[in-house]
Every structure is written in C-alpha cells, then in structure tokens.
Amino acid sequence: METIFSKIIEGSIPCNKVFENERILAFYDIEPAAPVHVLIIPKKPIPSMNEVAPEDLPLIGEMHSVAQQIAKDLGIAETGYRLINNCGPDSGQAVSHLHYHLVGGAKLGALVGGSSSHA
Ligand code: 5GP
Numbered sequence: 030m031e032t033i034f035s036k037i038i039e040g041s042i043p044c045n046k047v048f049e050n051e052r053i054l055a056f057y058d059i060e061p062a063a064p065v066h067v068l069i070i071p072k073k074p075i076p077s078m079n080e081v082a083p084e085d086l087p088l089i090g091e092m093h094s095v096a097q098q099i100a101k102d103l104g105i106a107e108t109g110y111r112l113i114n115n116c117g118p119d120s121g122q123a124v125s126h127l128h129y130h131l132v133g134g135a136k137l138g139a140l141v142g143g144s145s146s147h148a
Pocket of ligand 1: 044
C-alpha cells in the first residue's frame with residue numbers, strides 16, 4: 030500500500046534527510062513535537078509493528094543502532110531522548126509504514142515511566 034513514507038522513500042515527496050542506507054531512511058518530522066524530532070523508517074514497506082516478521086528482526090535492530098548514532102550526531106545522546114513507535118488506532122498511528130520517532134532536545138513530559146509518572 031502506498032503511503033506518504035513510501036513516496037518519501039521513492040523521492041516523489043522531499044524530506045530533510047538525516048541518514049540513509051540501503052535499508053533505512055531517517056528524516057526530520059514535518060511537525061516536530063520536540064527540538065529534535067526525527068523519523069526512522071525501514072525502506073521495506075512494513076505497515077506497523079504488528080507485521081514485523083522474525084526475518085525483519087535484524088532490520089529492527091539496525092534501526093535501533095541508527096537511532097543511537099543519530100542521537101549522538103545530533104547531540105542528545107547524553108541529555109536523553111525517546112524512541113517511540115505508534116502501533117494501531119489507540120496509539121494514534123497516522124502513517125501505515127513502520128516508523129520510530131526519535132525525540133529529544135528538551136525535558137519531555139511523562140507519558141509512561143519516568144520519575145514524574147502517575148501510579
Ligand atoms: P504517527 O502518528 O503515524 O506515529 O506519526 C507520523 C508522523 O509523520 C507525524 O509525526 C507527522 O508529523 C509525520 N509526517 C506526516 N507527513 C509527513 C511528511 O510529509 N513529511 C515528514 N517529514 N513528516 C511527515
């Protein structure tokens with residue numbers, strides 16, 4: 030299924046690229062939720078975390094490794110960041126192409142976990 034992200038991968042929609050290799054693309058989110066907000070996506074069109082297959086696990090691992098490197102490159106590795114995946118309607122997933130949000134560069138409000146979360 031064609032999505033906005035598949036169009037970004039094929040180049041028919043531009044993006045502000047942060048990283049690219051044969052398997053993974055990372056670019057700045059068009060509506061940043063934090064001073065640093067990068068989307069990390071596989072070029073393989075996996076609709077969501079629900080469709081990740083066992084053979085995709087090296088790819089998922091590589092996406093984490095790319096996130097780690099981008100956090101370092103953008104200077105937020107030490108101050109901290111979140112790596113977020115939205116999966117399905119309750120999460121608010123809007124684009125049906127697997128992606129991680131890498132957000133940081135400011136104190137992030139607690140959603141789950143963290144020192145200021147509610148019981
Ligand atoms: P989701 O809600 O699916 O987890 O996140 C989708 C993200 O994609 C949103 O944060 C949204 O701002 C971002 N986004 C949607 N369309 C575009 C686009 O055309 N370019 C870029 N760079 N980001 C987009």
